[in-house]
Amino acid sequence: MGEAPIVVHRVAGIGGRRVTIRGQIAGLARSDADLVEFLRRAGLPDAGEVMDDPRWVEWQGGQPHEYGGQGR
Template identity: 75%
Template sequence: MSEVPIVIHRPAGTGCRRVTIRAQVAGLARSDDDVIEFLRRAGLPDAADVLDDPRWVQWQGGHPHDYDAR
């Protein structure tokens, strides 16, 4: 299990990434805006500020902020 609370999983073939917050599936994101909305719903109002902070977010597979599988 990851030490960071937010995991943005590798891109799927459908152009999205699964997002988990504290090991709970938050949803499928097609953009950073989707991730920010999931985090806002989870109670993190300044979510845009943490997307590039490795203490908060682990990006798995592919490049961060890229939602298309290549």
């Protein structure tokens, strides 16, 4: 895909997933709540509604909403 402005990268060895928004690192999400907070800070107040929209979010490597042991 590569066109979504938000990328949730594969699970890191320490758990969690790096999140980039328009090419800028937003942080390491360990849950959907972390991801929603990063997106809220970036100006997307309804982030929970776009997390599964491939036009907005590209989930790389592994299943969406899995963060390496922390879960949702």
